[in-house]
Amino acid sequence: MARIGEASAPSATGDALARARLRASLVPDLLIEARRVVNTVIAGWHGRRRRGIGENFWQFRPYVEGEAVSRIDWRRSARDDHTYVRDREWEAAHTVWLWADPSASMLYKSTTASVSKEARALVLILALAELLSRSGERIAWPGLTDPFTARNGAERIAGHLSHASTLPMKPDLSGIRRFSDIIIASDFLDPVEETREWLDVLARHGVRAHLIEVADPAEETFPYTGRTEFTDPESGEKLTAGRAEMLGEEYRRYYLARRQELAAWCKRLGWSFAVNHTDRLASEALVRIHMALTADGGGYAAGVRA
Structure with a gap:
């Protein structure tokens, strides 16, 4: 699926250094927001409790x-x-990999949203890093950190993000092994077959994945009317529609079909899939991920609207 944004959306042709500086400036505030979100859900968070070798x-x-x-x-x-x-209770530490999509399309924020998709994805991942670290789990960001255990896990990942000059659009996942989990926050706007090809290595290695689709409400409802210019934030290509409302029905059908196909694929693999809209609370997605991480040997298929 083409990544569509309004003409005012940031372009992928922006300088990589500028993106790195922007991310570095945002991360401290996003870490604070992540900890605020954590405080709203921590009472119900009990780690990935399961039976096994232990004293409790x-x-x-x-x-x-x-x-x-x-x-x-x-x-x-x-x-x-x-x-x-x-x-x-099983007491061995588990490795949970965390990743937020740094693609240009994630910078999109419509007038109906409170934050950009990138900001929401990073808050979700940093909040999960905080919660998992408190639970004694090993966490890591593919291509950025090796797995580690630390009470200040979110702060450490935030530091790595602040100092990273570039982040790959899609990290190498081949080093993630069986019995690990990975949580991926992205808009997943690439064609489903490309997403499946990228994530297939996880399925082959027996890794359990949890996908969080971060969606701007305008991307889903397509509220545009009249003459409207759209810009692909990845390529910079433009499309001018004389009557944008004429495209709405077909666009919405295509958009939701992509999501449903991806969710169905995750369900078949025993993975979890959830949607978090940028005009809704980040804590809603954390509750869904908590349910998925603590499920015994099976994925949690969330509904397509959160």
């Missing part, structure tokens, strides 16, 4: 024939006619 109690569950008898909790089992096993 996780749950009672029915005994399954073939399990070691030593795992049976006889005191709990004595309360009724069932036999129960006491599970402990």
Whole structure:
């Protein structure tokens, strides 16, 4: 799908150094915003709790024939006619990769939105870095950091982003291995087949991915009328429509079909897919990702509107 923006949208022909300076100037404020968002959801965030090797109690569950008898909790089992096993909580650190799309199309912000797509994507990723770091998980940004564990994980990633002179439009994902998770915040406006080709390496390596489509409401509703000039922020190409409203129905059908196809592909892989609009709260997407990360061995297919 073509990346369409209003004529006032920033162009991809802008200098890379200027983009880096702009990002560096925004990151400190975005980190503050990310921590504010974290404070609104932290009460319900319990990390990726699951059963496994550890010291802390996780749950009672029915005994399954073939399990070691030593795992049976006889005191709990004595309360009724069932036999129960006491599970402990998995305590090994897990690696969660985080990435926000730095493409020029992410700079778009319509008059109906409160922030640009880039700002929202970075707030989401920094907020997740903060939450995951507090939970003791290893985090990393592909092509920018190696996996690390630190209580100030969001601050460390923000520092790397501030000092990065350039960021690849699509990082190399081949080094991400099985049993890791990756959270990707993007507008996913490329043709679905290109997105699938890029992310296929994750599926082949057994990585569980969580896609957050960051959408400006104007991109979805196409509210334009009359003579309107559109500019592709990636290539700089322009399209002038004499009566823009005549394009609306076909555009909206094409736009939503792309999203539905991508969401269906994620569901088949056991991945999660969510949409976060820039005129809605960032915390809504964090709640969905929390549900997906804590799901036992399966993806959480979010609805196509958040």
